[in-house]
Amino acid sequence: MDNSKPNLITAESSRKAAKVFNFGTIVSVLIPFPLFIFWFGASMFVYAMYRHHPNSKVGKYTQRAAYYYYGLAGLLVPVLTFAPKEFLMNYWWALWGICIVLIVPLAVWEIMRSNKEEWHDVYFGGGIDNNVNVDVKKSVKNTNDKEGGNDK
Secondary structure, eight states, X not given: OOTTSOEEEOHHHHHHHHHHHHHHHHHHHHSHHHHHHHHHHHHHHHHHXXXXXXXXXXXXXXXXXXXXXXXXXXXXXXXXXXSOHHHHHHHHHHHHHHHHHHHHHHHHHHHHHHHHSOOOEEEESTTSOTTSXXXXXXXXSOHHHHTTOOOO
16 A cells, blocks of 8 residues: 555545444344344444544544443443342333333434534545544545546
8 A cells, every 4th residue: 555645535434434333223222132232342343443533523423322322231231230030021121112212312313413414535644644634625526527427
């Protein structure tokens, strides 16, 4: 790889990356066993990867989604540890419903917010200092127009 040229992360790629944690959280809450447990492990990798994304907005959306998910997981630990067996056997569906009501609207709201956000291409590496994020607005023409693609 040539390190003298800056690398480009498109605005669309950043927008998609900002939603990954929220989508994982929604799926893990809707299908709690075994996905909630698996997502707990996988979410740490996703958080580490996207929290330090060159586009700082991606990191902010990922951090907020992590607050919601890890807050719920932290709440479930004492509830499931100290709840009587009869409570879990008779009211597991109520606990699951509460988790859905708490998390899904927040995650959907964050996804909708990221869709409304104005995103920009981000260049990093090469002659650009990696410690400083540089947002560069997209050019007026779509990159597909140069290749004879569709007009937007």
